[in-house]
Amino acid sequence: MKILTLIKLTLDISQLKYESTGEPLTEIAPKKMGDSDKCAVEEAVRLKEKLGAYTVVATIGSTSENERIIRDAYAMGIDEGYIVKVEDPEILQATSIGKIVSSLVEKTGPYDLIILGAGSLDTHSYTLGSIIASKLNIPIIAGVDSLQYVDGFFEALCIMEDGAYTFRAKAPLVVTVTTEANEPRIPTLKTILRSKKMEVKTLTIHDLGVDDVVKVDLLDVKRYVVNRRKILWDASEDLEKAVDKFIEVLVSEGVAQ
Amino acid sequence: MDFEFSEEEVRFRESVQEFCKRYIEPRWVEIDEGGKIPLELIKKMGEQGLFMIPVSEEYGGMGGTITMAAIAIEEIAYHDPSVAVAVYALLNNGWPFIMEKYSLEDVKREILPKVARGEAFYGIASTESQGGSDVAGIKTLAIKKGDKWIINGEKTYISGVREIQELPQGGGYFLVAKTGKVEYGHRNITAFNLILKWDGKVREGWKPTLFEEIGRRGISTGAFTLEDFELEDKYRIGEENKGFYYLMEGFNVARILVAAATIGSGRWAIDQAIEWIRNRRLFEGRPISSFQGVSFRFSELYGELEAAKLLTYRAAWLADKIYIERDRKWREQDLNVPVALCKMKAPEATGKIYEELMKWYGAYAYTKDCNAFRGWIGTLSYLVGAEGAQNIMRIIIARDIIGREYVKG
Amino acid sequence: MKIMLYGESIEWIKQARTVADILDGETIGVTPSRELGNEAVKILNKVYVFDSIHYEPNSYYKTIYKIAEEVKPDLSIFPSTIKGRTLAGLYAGSRDEPVITDVVDLRYVGRFLEVKRLVYGGACVAVLRASTPLTICISQGAFKPSEKGENGKIEYFSRVDEERVQTIFKPREYLGIPLERAEVVVVAGRGFKKREDLEMVKELSSRLDGAWSVTRPLAADYGWADTWIGISGAIVSPRLYIAIGVSGQPLHMIAARNSKTIIAVNKDPSAPIFEEVDYGIIGDLYQVIPRLLEKIKKKT
Numbered sequence: 001m002k003i004l005t006l007i008k009l010t011l012d013i014s015q016l017k018y019e020s021t022g023e024p025l026t027e028i029a030p031k032k033m034g035d036s037d038k039c040a041v042e043e044a045v046r047l048k049e050k051l052g053a054y055t056v057v058a059t060i061g062s063t064s065e066n067e068r069i070i071r072d073a074y075a076m077g078i079d080e081g082y083i084v085k086v087e088d089p090e091i092l093q094a095t096s097i098g099k100i101v102s103s104l105v106e107k108t109g110p111y112d113l114i115i116l117g118a119g120s121l122d123t124h125s126y127t128l129g130s131i132i133a134s135k136l137n138i139p140i141i142a143g144v145d146s147l148q149y150v151d152g153f154f155e156a157l158c159i160m161e162d163g164a165y166t167f168r169a170k171a172p173l174v175v176t177v178t179t180e181a182n183e184p185r186i187p188t189l190k191t192i193l194r195s196k197k198m199e200v201k202t203l204t205i206h207d208l209g210v211d212d213v214v215k216v217d218l219l220d221v222k223r224y225v226v227n228r229r230k231i232l233w234d235a236s237e238d239l240e241k242a243v244d245k246f247i248e249v250l251v252s253e254g255v256a257q
Numbered sequence: 258m259d260f261e262f263s264e265e266e267v268r269f270r271e272s273v274q275e276f277c278k279r280y281i282e283p284r285w286v287e288i289d290e291g292g293k294i295p296l297e298l299i300k301k302m303g304e305q306g307l308f309m310i311p312v313s314e315e316y317g318g319m320g321g322t323i324t325m326a327a328i329a330i331e332e333i334a335y336h337d338p339s340v341a342v343a344v345y346a347l348l349n350n351g352w353p354f355i356m357e358k359y360s361l362e363d364v365k366r367e368i369l370p371k372v373a374r375g376e377a378f379y380g381i382a383s384t385e386s387q388g389g390s391d392v393a394g395i396k397t398l399a400i401k402k403g404d405k406w407i408i409n410g411e412k413t414y415i416s417g418v419r420e421i422q423e424l425p426q427g428g429g430y431f432l433v434a435k436t437g438k439v440e441y442g443h444r445n446i447t448a449f450n451l452i453l454k455w456d457g458k459v460r461e462g463w464k465p466t467l468f469e470e471i472g473r474r475g476i477s478t479g480a481f482t483l484e485d486f487e488l489e490d491k492y493r494i495g496e497e498n499k500g501f502y503y504l505m506e507g508f509n510v511a512r513i514l515v516a517a518a519t520i521g522s523g524r525w526a527i528d529q530a531i532e533w534i535r536n537r538r539l540f541e542g543r544p545i546s547s548f549q550g551v552s553f554r555f556s557e558l559y560g561e562l563e564a565a566k567l568l569t570y571r572a573a574w575l576a577d578k579i580y581i582e583r584d585r586k587w588r589e590q591d592l593n594v595p596v597a598l599c600k601m602k603a604p605e606a607t608g609k610i611y612e613e614l615m616k617w618y619g620a621y622a623y624t625k626d627c628n629a630f631r632g633w634i635g636t637l638s639y640l641v642g643a644e645g646a647q648n649i650m651r652i653i654i655a656r657d658i659i660g661r662e663y664v665k666g
Numbered sequence: 667m668k669i670m671l672y673g674e675s676i677e678w679i680k681q682a683r684t685v686a687d688i689l690d691g692e693t694i695g696v697t698p699s700r701e702l703g704n705e706a707v708k709i710l711n712k713v714y715v716f717d718s719i720h721y722e723p724n725s726y727y728k729t730i731y732k733i734a735e736e737v738k739p740d741l742s743i744f745p746s747t748i749k750g751r752t753l754a755g756l757y758a759g760s761r762d763e764p765v766i767t768d769v770v771d772l773r774y775v776g777r778f779l780e781v782k783r784l785v786y787g788g789a790c791v792a793v794l795r796a797s798t799p800l801t802i803c804i805s806q807g808a809f810k811p812s813e814k815g816e817n818g819k820i821e822y823f824s825r826v827d828e829e830r831v832q833t834i835f836k837p838r839e840y841l842g843i844p845l846e847r848a849e850v851v852v853v854a855g856r857g858f859k860k861r862e863d864l865e866m867v868k869e870l871s872s873r874l875d876g877a878w879s880v881t882r883p884l885a886a887d888y889g890w891a892d893t894w895i896g897i898s899g900a901i902v903s904p905r906l907y908i909a910i911g912v913s914g915q916p917l918h919m920i921a922a923r924n925s926k927t928i929i930a931v932n933k934d935p936s937a938p939i940f941e942e943v944d945y946g947i948i949g950d951l952y953q954v955i956p957r958l959l960e961k962i963k964k965k966t
């Protein structure tokens with residue numbers, strides 16, 4: 001079995017700071033492999049341990065930080081890795097990324113499983129897995145909370161708002177995993193030192209036969225400020241008053257008499 | 258000069274942080290309050306490779322550096338400011354490192370892999386009731402009979418006494434005992450791998466007791482007597498009567514890790530302080546950080562911690578040059594002052610930070626709703642002299658810098 | 667402009683209709699249920715219905731794609747949920763057109779569309795310029811439900827099946843109103859110390875004829891509930907959102923932001939939630955909520 005894991009250099013939104021104008025300071029925000037990406041890598045490595053699968057990781061970007069997340073994936077147990085060199089990958093359209101990945105799959109595949117995180121919390125659109133699936137004409141199982149491989153079938157549990165779905169399909173397949181799928185292993189010092197010596201291959205979009213990338217026409221990004229009234233009452237000073245005010249709100253919203 | 262950590266050191270630090278956030282941070286108060294580190298946590302730490310970091314891979318170690326060990330200890334202590342877990346880890350990093358240098362091959366293969374996996378404990382047994390700093394004055398006696406040593410004596414204020422009894426394998430200590438003529442002073446001390454419990458069996462002649470500590474309660478502190486305790490000669494560490502020197506080497510490495518532990522705890526205290534002084538509002542809603550009495554003091558304490566941190570990593574860097582890289586430019590004794598400096602400064606800086614933090618908290622700090630006291634009392638163990646009395650550090654520095662003949666009494 | 671919209675609930679279809687109202691477009695709906703189709707024709711110009719037992723994205727998108735071949739939409743709208751975005755990606759990928767998700771607003775500016783979407787876990791809004799053909803996913807509650815009515819035509823369409831995937835579905839047992847449809851939602855956060863204390867939340871929600879839920883840690887970490895409100899869970903937009911013992915982390919608040927009124931109870935005055943409330947009570951929930959329940963009981 002051969003597995004491709006896609007990972008992304010994601011910024012840590014809990015560390016995101018802003019200009020006074022509301023513009024996010026994305027350049028200086030710390031970046032790392034996204035949490036659901038780590039779960040995708042973990043899932044791939046588990047299949048390697050259980051079934052002897054050969055695992056490949058790929059990312060799109062150009063800085064040395066991208067090389068670092070490939071090595072982080074190596075330290076978790078991935079066998080081989082690629083960086084597709086693209087400047088400012090965050091502003092690429094999802095369909096453009098999908099084209100690049102599909103070409104990468106055609107060049108380095110075939111793969112039985114293409115696995116990625118269900119959503120990175122930055123500018124990701126949660127659609128990449130689907131776009132890849134449509135371009136390769138293979139099925140997708142998205143938002144997987146638990147993945148098994150049984151009798152030649154991938155079996156995935158997806159818990160959604162209306163209930164629990166179990167999807168079964170044979171390879172080849174695209175799967176996107178949520179952070180519920182597993183607890184990613186933490187690299188040890190030994191695996192970190194070993195990962196330093198492994199090769200990271202780089203490719204350009206031309207190597208993949210892709211002529212051009214399509215960028216998103218981004219006009220502006222600002223902090224999302226919802227204007228709320230922010231009327232506060234201190235219950236520790238006056239519990240009765242605070243509770244009465246609460247009830248007043250309930251009444252004015254029409255939910256209580 | 259390069260004041261940056263290498264990429265691997267940064268990645269390793271992050272991996273330790275991730276481990277600590279998952280498995281240590283949520284439980285540190287429980288560990289301190291309950292007075293016990295769960296055995297499964299010790300096993301997990303072993304699996305994660307947090308023990309025996311600078312020991313060769315051949316014996317189950319991580320093949321890393323003392324700097325890497327210091328990084329791990331600092332982060333563990335940041336996530337358990339009572340430092341109990343960090344102390345457990347540093348003992349099982351520092352003392353196996355020295356033991357590896359001088360023990361017999363098959364003894365290393367017997368003992369070390371189990372320590373690496375968190376199945377056995379390996380610590381230090383030097384202190385006796387009549388003196389800790391005065392190592393030359395120890396009374397525990399080891400007499401050779403054929404290919405065995407018969408050991409009689411007692412050791413006190415020893416960490417890990419309970420853990421050895423509870424861990425599945427057991428464990429033991431880097432022990433120092435008198436083996437030669439009394440007149441030879443410190444040249445009649447031999448070091449041993451004192452295996453007290455192994456393969457689940459406790460050896461005859463070992464009688465342990467436990468103390469109740471006021472802080473750093475997760476790791477046990479106890480005492481034990483050895484009554485006609487038999488130990489095979491193969492467990493001797495290095496040459497007879499050279500034990501004092503091996504001990505001093507061991508203390509040099511262990512003290513760097515101790516400094517790293519107190520810095521980790523001090524860093525936690527600093528972070529708590531920042532949060533508190535920003536948000537505690539008094540006198541018309543001013544944050545107390547807006548009072549210069551508070552912010553100035555904060556800056557001083559921050560400076561002390563940073564200074565101690567740099568001293569610690571400088572000592573770790575030098576220890577790596579000497580022991581790991583075997584860079585001939587440096588001699589072992591070059592390590593004495595850098596180590597004494599960081600072991601002197603780090604607990605003192607951290608102690609001052611906690612004292613001030615408690616004052617900023619006010620009455621809140623005096624209740625168990627506030628956990629800062631756990632860090633204060635935990636790191637106090639190093640101010641009262643664990644792993645080397647603070648004033649012994651001053652003697653080491655004075656002797657070296659002012660000159661031995663000028664500081665003699 | 668021809669606007670095709672795929673929806674599984676009438677509330678959502680009304681919200682998507684609002685987008686069409688803004689752009690002054692012709693509306694064609696696609697639904698996987700006849701019942702919903704019959705309701706939708708009162709709101710949309712035309713509705714395609716395909717029979718379905720349960721959701722399976724690989725079959726659904728092939729069906730919707732075929733319908734789109736007939737309709738030739740300029741703009742296609744899906745819900746911005748796990749299901750919706752998966753479908754939208756498959757659909758847009760096969761039509762080779764751009765897809766923009768988590769859309770909260772859009773309008774014409776000259777020849778182009780200016781689309782506002784949420785990024786960075788909901789912390790920021792990005793404004794993009796786009797042109798049709800385009801696929802978008804709209805966020806729950808971002809657009810008010812449209813009041814417009816139509817007399818639309820219904821057409822039945824056979825479902826295209828994806829044989830390569832088998833599906834087994836276990837529906838959730840609803841103990842009350844589904845979260846997405848509730849007018850009042852009460853949410854419990856980490857201020858709660860014991861699972862049994864959630865009874866207060868259940869009681870409050872029931873007295874207000876609403877639904878209740880928890881924040882992610884209470885479900886995923888403590889196991890006190892199956893689902894939660896948050897970016898990786900349910901997204902709600904009720905008239906009244908009551909957050910009790912909730913600190914207000916961005917990954918939670920993004921899922922509640924489109925509520926009309928937010929009121930919170932938290933004992934920490936510096937909790938981030940107080941930046942996003944209309945009304946807030948600084949106090950211990952263990953004092954405030956029992957007293958609140960007492961007073962509400964007295965009134966009724």
